[in-house]
Amino acid sequence: MHRSPTVATKGRQETPIRASAARTRAVDIDPRPWRWGHPRVLVEHPDEAAGLAIASGLRFAGYAVAVCPGPRGHGQCPLTGPAGCAPAHDADLVVCSLGYEREAAREVLRELHTRYPATPLLVEVPSEMDAELRELLDGCHPLPAPATPEQIVATVQSLSGHVAEEGLAGA
């Protein structure tokens, strides 16, 4: 029998948009909100097939999923604008596999960190990292790239269990 993961729904703590984000031109992109209950995982992956494979694994593990290919260029992600990103806002966990050699991808990670500090971030990281990326990854859950969908699902399950325990301890 399939068992649903036990992720505690966390209370959201909004942090003010930083000056750099506020200066960014408003982006008219407004991804649709979630239509399914918790637990929800947002997967950020530029490759469609790989994103779908991870999503499939997560779905069968009992998670509602959203797959975002991430921004193609600077300022295109709604996370960096005032519109915000509904899937990120209501996700219980975010899997980031955007490839952090691009500034646009780092910007997303920065915004996720700033706006949703309570949401666990599972980041697929390259073996070689510069100092800036190392700093960005502070507080994240790194997973060496390339990770298989099974590894990602297992880590998400382990992290969500961790979150549930934290939630229970907090209560």
Add this chain to the structure above:
Amino acid sequence: MRSPFHSEQEAFRFLLLLILALIPIVLAAALGPTWLALVVLAVVLGVLALRVAQRRMRKVRGLELSVKMAPPHVGSAAERRVLVVANDTLDEEALLSEVERLACVPDTHLLLLVPALITTGARLTGAIDGLCDQARVRLKTALDRAGDHGLVVAGEISEADPLEAIEDTFATFAPDEVIVSTRWERAASGLEPRLAGLVRERFAVPVRHLVFEPGSAAQEPDEDTEARYRQEFGEAAARKFGLKTLAGVGILAAVLLSMVALVQSSERDEARAASQIAAAQAAALPPVAKVVVLKIIPEGKLGPEGEKHDAFTTTEFNVRVGQPQQLRIDNTDTVPHSITSPGAGVNIVLMPGTHTYTLLVRHAGVFLWFCAFRCDEWAMQHPGYMSGYITAS
């Protein structure tokens, strides 16, 4: 167009926007003149139209981030739920065989969704029964055939837009895979070939696009064909949107012009009513002659005591306030006389001979006048002789 009440969040946002749009219009209507409310209404509608157009164009150009979503898998890990979306292709043997093949796979739950493809025209006129019946018959034929082979296949028809129908099915059936069945080109009663691409962009599950043509096996369009569908759909959507925008602008302009005409006509009516009232008031006033012609005749009129007295032939003057009245007076006497009225502010000296004078009274009332030159003392004190009244109205 997607319903603004599709989800609670969207309905709330729609309501909030509506209230925010109505506030300035209501304020302008309550505090300012009608034209200001019309201007604010036009501005608000313009901004809304611009915003809708912007969003629509972003969607048409594919600038939106395509975030795909999917619900959690339902059932055991071995179970597989397949959604088949079809309409006119259900008449094809190849599709029915594919449905049977899928239904034979152990632990596979199959749902056959048949969107009734109700056009806007049919929706507006309420003529949807025929389309729903057609979809129902196709679905029943397919389900009966699966039943004949001892297979369990669920099915439903939907009156909603195909994409919305699929979205709703994701909420109730939670498919692990979607199969969209179309023709190579869109038929009148068939699904749009682009639908598969739209489902792929929206949902994080595998989507297969199967094309069925009469008498041939299922085929899958290659990437180039899907790209062509995307482009054609985008162009058609842009064209349709352009036409809708034009129609919308036309309707908006017609509504605004009608309102302006209505306001102007009501203002004209008010002005006409005011001028009619003024005319009625003017008609009620005593008539005013263009030029009053009269004479001053020494000993020209018999008094009650039987003696003749100096007299004006006309001693009652009707004038309009502020309007000069011409008097042509032939003073047949050898000395000057006058029309003097301190109350009316009038003092006209009338020299011997025939001259034209102007009588001007600046406020309304009935004023006594008299000749201020010493002449016939009795006549100077008796209206109708060398005295009389000026009525200014």
